Amino acid sequence: MVPGVGEGAPGRRSRARNRTGTVISPTPRPDEGHGLHLFGTLLAAAGRQTGSGRPRLAPEDVHYAVREGREGNLVIFVVDASGSMAARDRMSAVAGAALSLLRDAYQRRDKVAVITFRGRDAQLLLPPTSSVHIAGRRLARFDTGGKTPLAEGLLAARDVVVREKVRDRARRSLVVVLTDGRATGGPDPLGRVAEAAARLVAEGAAAVVIDCETSFVRLGLAEQLARQLGAPAVRLAQLRADNLTDVVRRAA
Incomplete structure (x- = not known):
């Protein structure tokens, strides 16, 4: 280890939210995600359904992909x-x-x-x-x-x-x-x-x-x-x- 440089040193890169990183979670907030999170959207629609049959999507079901990269x-x-x-x-x-x-x-x-x-x-x-x-x-x-x-x-x-x-x-x-x-x-x-x-x-x-x-x-x-x-x-x-x-x- 070089003296003065290590964990927590100035300049150390961290995980960052961006448009091109790996999808880590869905969010209903369009300002926090990039692109459609299909599974999150379908899950939200299914959770709102009360009967059997194919879930019907509503605008509030749409979820966006939270991405994270270096x-x-x-x-x-x-x-x-x-x-x-x-x-x-x-x-x-x-x-x-x-x-x-x-x-x-x-x-x-x-x-x-x-x-x-x-x-x-x-x-x-x-x-x-x-x-x-x-x-x-x-x-x-x-x-x-x-x-x-x-x-x-x-x-x-x-x-x-x-x-x-x-x-x-x-x-x-x-x-x-x-x-x-x-x-x-x-x-x-x-x-x-x-x-x-x-x-x-x-x-x-x-x-x-x-x-x-x-x-x-x-x-x-x-x-x-x-x-x-x-x-x-x-x-x-x-x-x-x-x-x-x-x-x-x-x-x-």
Whole structure:
């Protein structure tokens, strides 16, 4: 078990009422069901009959099918692409994890997006998709280096969450931030990070912070960000695609 990620962790998908799930029960309320529940309708008509013969249906006998299925997740990786070698290691792990998650995205109804932040702004490197082919092509090339605009990365994630909520309100967003928590560039960068984190939380997005701090003297900035996001902070012994995928799957 990864510390901070498990049963009840933010982002864990739950059973959801929808139009395409498994039929679990009938209901007489049309606003609670999707499609006709034939057996429930016939049972209601039969229960109203007082004599023998074929039941006669009345409008109040009609029952609707209550369906239940798994919620789909949108996993948004927000990756610190500043620096050089460390940034490439982070991107390599994210690319591998994204492709692994997408291989079963069809069955799980999941989508994956990747945002990088470096220099002065953030880039939506991979818009939300369930296509392994698209992800493989878009994640093959990326830029690294420069300053660390962490606030811009969080705001870009917030924008993706907002857009996806318009498209599918049942889909849950899980933001996975890979950072050491440092922020540089512009006035009061850490204050802007706190503000951006609050705006992301206000959209109801769950999060996990992958603590990438490697310095001997730890500043604890990634853990501070995790608290601002109401999220667990996870330190991995090795940042590899399989370890990162495991964290996401347990959180989702």
